[in-house]
Amino acid sequence: MHDGKGSALPPLLLQLEYLSAEDWVEAGHGLPSLQPDGLVEYFFNPGFTARTGGLLRERDLLAQRDAFLADPGNRLHWLARHGVQHAPDELLVSVLCYASAPLLPLLKAWLTDMPPSDGPSGTNGPCRRLHLLIPGASTQPWLQPLVPLAQAHPHRLRLSPLPFLPQTEFDPLLWCCDLNLVRGEDSWLRALWAGIPWLWQAYPQDDAAHLQKLDAFLTRITPWLAGEPAFPAWQRALRAWNQAPDHDASDLVAWLQHPSGAALSRQLASATAAHVPDLAGSLMAFAQAKRTA
Numbered sequence: 001m002h003d004g005k006g007s008a009l010p011p012l013l014l015q016l017e018y019l020s021a022e023d024w025v026e027a028g029h030g031l032p033s034l035q036p037d038g039l040v041e042y043f044f045n046p047g048f049t050a051r052t053g054g055l056l057r058e059r060d061l062l063a064q065r066d067a068f069l070a071d072p073g074n075r076l077h078w079l080a081r082h083g084v085q086h087a088p089d090e091l092l093v094s095v096l097c098y099a100s101a102p103l104l105p106l107l108k109a110w111l112t113d114m115p116p117s118d119g120p121s122g123t124n125g126p127c128r129r130l131h132l133l134i135p136g137a138s139t140q141p142w143l144q145p146l147v148p149l150a151q152a153h154p155h156r157l158r159l160s161p162l163p164f165l166p167q168t169e170f171d172p173l174l175w176c177c178d179l180n181l182v183r184g185e186d187s188w189l190r191a192l193w194a195g196i197p198w199l200w201q202a203y204p205q206d207d208a209a210h211l212q213k214l215d216a217f218l219t220r221i222t223p224w225l226a227g228e229p230a231f232p233a234w235q236r237a238l239r240a241w242n243q244a245p246d247h248d249a250s251d252l253v254a255w256l257q258h259p260s261g262a263a264l265s266r267q268l269a270s271a272t273a274a275h276v277p278d279l280a281g282s283l284m285a286f287a288q289a290k291r292t293a
Contacts, residue, residue: 012287013041019055019185021217026051030286044286046279048220053286054277061171061193062273068175075176082169084160090131091256092177096187099142100204102243102252103181107149109249110256111156130157133177135170137161174198179256181241195269197261199241199252211244224271230260 013035017025025047033041044053058064068074079086086092097103110130137143138161150157165173170187174180174194182191183201191198200217202210218235225231237255240247255261 009291010039012290013039014044014283014287015041016053016283017043017045019046019189020213021048021220022213023216025049029053042286042290044283048217048272048276050275050277052276054279054282055189055272056279057193057273059278062269065171065175065194068172074172078172078176082162084133084162086131087129089128090158091128091179093130093132093179093181094173094177095132095134095143095181096136097181097183097201098204099140100243101181101183101201101241102249103143104145104149105249106241106252107146107157109253111149111153113253129155131160132158133160133162133173135162135173136164139164192272193269195266197255197265199237199255201241204243211239211242214238214242214244221268221271224275225264225268228260228264228267230255230258230264233258234261234264 015033017028025045026049028043029045029047029052031043033043035041046053046055048055076086095103107130132146134140134143137159146157146159150159162173171190171194174191174196177196180191180194180196180198181201182188182198184203188200191200200214202213204210218238222231233251233255236247236251240249240251
C-alpha cells in the first residue's frame with residue numbers, strides 16, 4: 001500500500017481478539033503494543049458495546065433473514081432439499097454443542113413431562129414432538145445415546161443427522177428451526193442474528209470461567225430486554241445449559257414451554273443491531289484512522 005505520493009506505507013498490525021462481553025473488551029480495545037521491530041500492533045476487540053470493535057454482521061444479513069421467513073415455502077423447500085421430513089406439529093431444534101452439554105438430561109426431562117400415552121403428539125406445549133437436526137452428527141460420538149432414546153419414543157423424539165454445512169446453508173438451517181442450540185463464538189452470533197429462540201453453550205472451562213462470560217453477556221443485554229416477560233426464564237435456561245450450580249433440566253424445559261421466547265429472541269437481534277456496530281465496518285474505519293493520523 002502507498003500513501004498517494006508513491007511512498008510505501010508500513011504494515012498496520014491488528015490483533016483481532018476473541019468475542020466476549022466482559023469489561024476488559026472495552027478497556028483493551030484499540031490499545032497499541034510496540035513490537036521489537038518498531039512496528040505498532042493494535043488490539044481490536046469484538047464486543048457488545050459501541051466502545052468495542054462490534055460484531056460480525058453482513059450488510060444485508062437481517063434483510064435476507066426477513067425475506068426467507070416471510071415465505072413459509074422457503075422453510076419447506078430448504079428442509080426437503082436437505083432430506084428432512086418435517087411434520088407441522090414438530091418442534092424443530094438445531095443441535096451444535098460440546099460433549100459436556102446437558103442434552104440428554106434435557107431430552108429425558110422433556111419426555112418425562114410428556115403425556116403418558118405414546119400416541120400422536122399434539123400441538124401445544126410439551127405434547128409437540130422434538131425433531132433434532134444435527135449438523136456434523138457423524139463426527140460427534142457423544143450424541144450416540146440419543147439414538148436408542150429416539151427409537152424408544154418415536155412419537156416424541158426424532159433425529160435427522162446432517163453433514164457439516166457451509167455458512168451459506170448454516171444460516172437457513174437456523175432460520176428453519178424453532179430452537180437453536182449453539183456453541184462457541186461463530187454459531188452463537190449467527191443464532192443471535194437469526195432472531196429464533198436459542199441457547200448458547202460457552203466453551204466449558206474447569207475453573208467455571210465460562211460462567212463469568214455468560215453472566216457478562218447477560219449483564220450487557222439486560223437493559224435491552226428488561227421488559228421482556230421471557231427474559232428471567234431464558235436466563236435460567238442459559239445457566240442450566242452451561243451447567244451452572246442450582247440450575248437443571250427443569251429450567252430448560254420451562255424455557256421451551258415459554259410462550260414469549262420468540263418475541264424475546266427477535267427483540268434481542270434488533271436491539272443488538274441498533275446498539276452494536278458492524279465489526280467489518282469498524283475495522284475498516286479504525287485502520288483508515290490510523291493511516292491518516
